[in-house]
Amino acid sequence: MNLHIDTPLLASTAIGARAGQAIWLKMDALQPSGSFKLRGIGHACVTYARRGARRFISSSGGNAGIAAAYCGRRLGVPVLVVVPETASSRARELIAREGAEIRVHGASFQEANAHALSLLGEHDAFIHPFDDPLLWEGHASMIDETVRAGVRPDAVILSVGGGGLLCGAVAGLRRNGLAEVPVFAVETEGADSYAQSVAAGARIELPAITSVASSLGARRVSEAALALRATHPVHPVVLPDTDAVQAALRFMDDHRIVVEPACGVSLALAYRAGELLAGFSNVLVIVCGGVTATVPQLQAWGAATAQR
Template identity: 65%
Template sequence: MPLHIQTPLIESDPLSQAAGRRVRLKLDALQPPGSFKIRGIGLACETHARNGKRRFISSSGGNAGIAVAYAGRRLGVPVVVVVPESTTERARGLIRRQGAELIVHGAAWHEANALAQSMLGDEDAFVHPFDDPMLWQGHATLIDEAAEAGPKPGAVVLSVGGGGLLCGVMEGLHRNGWSDVPVITAETHGADAFARSIAAGERIALDAITSIATSLGAKQVCEQALNWAARHPVRPVVIDDLAAVRACERFLDDHRILVEPACGASLALAYDQAEALQGFDDVLVVVCGGTTAGVDALRQWRDDLALMQGAA
């Protein structure tokens, strides 16, 4: 049995009414560790364990580390997760709760990642948070389930951080005969490496992550994400942090599921009738989840961001 579960695919009345079109939700926020990450990370960890690796080492902004820690506990393999200082206390606690060793290092993920890779020994497996073909293969099961459960959507909406989910969804679309389904990507300002790379025609690195959506906080997307964008229809959209937070709050009211701003970025496209959705009567939104922010944090962000916008 895989470490992930098959998640519901539902039609959302509140989001459909808000968006003015049919909106279906793939509810990967209901995965045991709280996000889609366990699909690919679970597959990678199972493979490494079968190959005799004795310890998993990972770097993460939060959700990937939680997934690796969960997989290690389930498989009986020790785990070390290195996170940057920007990782929330909530995320750090959830990683420790799974029994993993937590190390905090660096101001941003790339610094934590460098330390994690320097720790590798012969019996260790490095579990990358987004840039690994095994992860993409595992994440593609999300589309396998959607293809089995319902009709082909007009478009798929998903959030992009490092690009792991994007690569997995692209792989899933193509292996299920849905290669003509456009993908609409959502990012927040200050964590929009993918949109900027598409605009530049090459993979670029952000100088810094300034968005509160720290789960989108890879300064550069994986190369495979740009490769997919060159041969599959993609529409990048960038929104502000406040829209993402407000979408999280509305989603909690509408569906009683708490997600973090990285996921709220995708939901905001439907709630706010984003122009990128025009021309599609049926959209599938990947509710990728995320457990690194609680209700109190969302409210504080909303108040602070609204105050900042008012002052501007």
Template identity: 65%
Template structure:
């Protein structure tokens, strides 16, 4: 039995009316740890457990760390998650709630990741938050489920941080003979490392992450994610933090589900960036979720 669940596929009447076209939601915000991350991370953890590893180490300021902690608890494996100083108290509490150890190190994810790598030994598996083929294969199950339900769609909209979700969706499309379907890759201003890479024609590193959507806060996208932009049809869209937060609040009213700004960035396409969808009739949106933003925090951001 996999660690993730098959999530609902919903036609969103509110988003469809707002966007002027049919919007379908893959509701991975309803995964047990709160985000899509458990699909790939769960698959990776199960792989390493079967290979004889006895401990998991990860580096994440949020959803990936929560997913590793959840997988470790379910598999009976100890977990250590290295988080940067910018990790929220809520994120740390949710990781600890799953029984994992939290180690705070460094000003950014890169520094926390370097410290995590130094904590490995022969019995320990490192679970990367986004850059691992095991993760991509797990994330691809989203498309398997959509296809199994018989839905046809002419674009997939998703949020991009390090690029693990996009890499997985592309793999899922390919294995279901849908490689021709375009991707709409959404980022927030201040975390748009994919958009910058596409403009430059090569991967570039952002000097800093200034977006509140810290789950999208990879200063450089994975090599695989950039490769996808060279071989697939990928539309890059960058939205403001305000648009992402407002989308989260509207989505809460429309669907009674709380997501964080990293997910709100994609939802903002329907609410405020409809032009980005103008070429498509039926769009599959990945409601990727996110557990590290509270309602109070969203409201504070919205009024700031």
């Protein structure tokens, strides 16, 4: 049973590409919960429900919490989502709309996550936002769908927060005979825990998230995501908030879809069509989506970042 949907794969003529190069968009912004998170979290929730889970507990004030709440409603399983104090009113509203119980705890994700873990009972299943092999297995389905549609990418662009999407995409590439395809792992300045960890050769923890791309706000990436650098061609890229927001606004005009800056930063790299993408003929961009940003908020961010 799948709770996610197969999403469209679009060839974009709006995003600047070199001669002989195609830019393919995997439109996971169109998932019922609004982001790619539904793939992995849906797979995890179905699996845990089959194992006898009677409640799901999640620790996310963003897309993962919304996805967990959606899955619980679809499966008839109660959901408790622990969100940090920084979770936006819109995120809380979207979680509540799916019928989940919300508990606010702590000033950061780390505190909310620790509290969520402390609440686990015998028949509860913990739904982590990014660090669970079941999530990666579910996220890998987007590569399966791409290949089934007849596209074998020779480069993949995706956003990195905690690393769940990265782990899933690499798993999908490997199981489709694309183990050598490079992945450009994009972050914003101020949420670049992956790039900094790669540079340090060990996982570092950011003191705080200072980027508007709050969905990339994992102060420390998963061990599995960092370890991939040793076995797969993963190239960290860090861009400013301005690029992420402007790309989200431009994408809204070009493709009539609203995405968060956390997704916009990957689109920004694609729009640049710079030297990093030279030599690739089929570039796959994961349009990971996100529903906690609104059009007025994107416009306000655009005005604010333009003044920096």
